[in-house]
Amino acid sequence: MNIDPGVPVGYEPRFLPALSEDERKALMAGAIVRNFSAGAALFHENQLADRVLVLQEGFVKLSCFSDDGHEVVLGIRGPGDVLGELSALDGGTRSATAVALEPVQALAVPTSSFNDFLDRNPRVFRVLLVTLSQRLRDADRMRLEFAAKESMGRVASRIVELCERFGSASEGSIRIDFPLTQEELAGWTACSRDSVVKALQSMRDLGWIETGRRRIKVLDLEAVRRRAA
Numbered sequence: 001m002n003i004d005p006g007v008p009v010g011y012e013p014r015f016l017p018a019l020s021e022d023e024r025k026a027l028m029a030g031a032i033v034r035n036f037s038a039g040a041a042l043f044h045e046n047q048l049a050d051r052v053l054v055l056q057e058g059f060v061k062l063s064c065f066s067d068d069g070h071e072v073v074l075g076i077r078g079p080g081d082v083l084g085e086l087s088a089l090d091g092g093t094r095s096a097t098a099v100a101l102e103p104v105q106a107l108a109v110p111t112s113s114f115n116d117f118l119d120r121n122p123r124v125f126r127v128l129l130v131t132l133s134q135r136l137r138d139a140d141r142m143r144l145e146f147a148a149k150e151s152m153g154r155v156a157s158r159i160v161e162l163c164e165r166f167g168s169a170s171e172g173s174i175r176i177d178f179p180l181t182q183e184e185l186a187g188w189t190a191c192s193r194d195s196v197v198k199a200l201q202s203m204r205d206l207g208w209i210e211t212g213r214r215r216i217k218v219l220d221l222e223a224v225r226r227r228a229a
Helices: 021-029 085-090 111-120 122-148 151-166 182-189 193-205 221-228
Strands: 032-036 041-043 051-057 060-065 071-077 097-100 104-110 168-170 173-176 209-212 215-218
Touching (some): 021 122, 051 111, 071 151, 085 111, 151 182, 151 193, 151 215, 193 209
Antiparallel strands (some): 032 104, 051 104, 060 071, 168 173, 173 215, 209 215
16 A cells, blocks of 8 residues: 555545635634633533534544433544534534544634624635535445444444544554544444454454554555445
């Protein structure tokens, strides 16, 4: 596998990187910088929305809880991603809880200011629409995975996603260097924790990955991708 060291694999520009310099300045003019410690909630499910957050540093877990108290992880967001945009657009409550996986810095923009910003910058509205369309496609794909794949295939799919969105390539491998517990990975794949542990062990035995404390190093992305297919 030929990978340039230090270059994110499969990186797709997210909301903030997709803005022009003038658009970023206009967005930041109505924002304040907020810092959140690891484990802190940026907002809660069903909460009234008063702001949109744009991540500058750190990673955030989006999740909700089932009636029996089981956490369902809906996605992971990282630097450049926007959070809370749906509530800003439709005036509804939060559809998920956002929790910092590590120290996070974010731009907090009041919902009224964010909507004014979109009105003044129609190109940004299209950028946001593309972001929302991609998330809808991702959600549809995950529903299909849950119906068609067993545990190892689901875990492999999430590892591929993490590599493509947040992985850093170095010396022929890909590092995923942010804290995600086995319980959180289980909640993201709709698997039991035991199933996740077994899937990770199988991929280690096959020489596809190495794991450490809240760290995954992918040694053979193509093999993992084939397993996820």
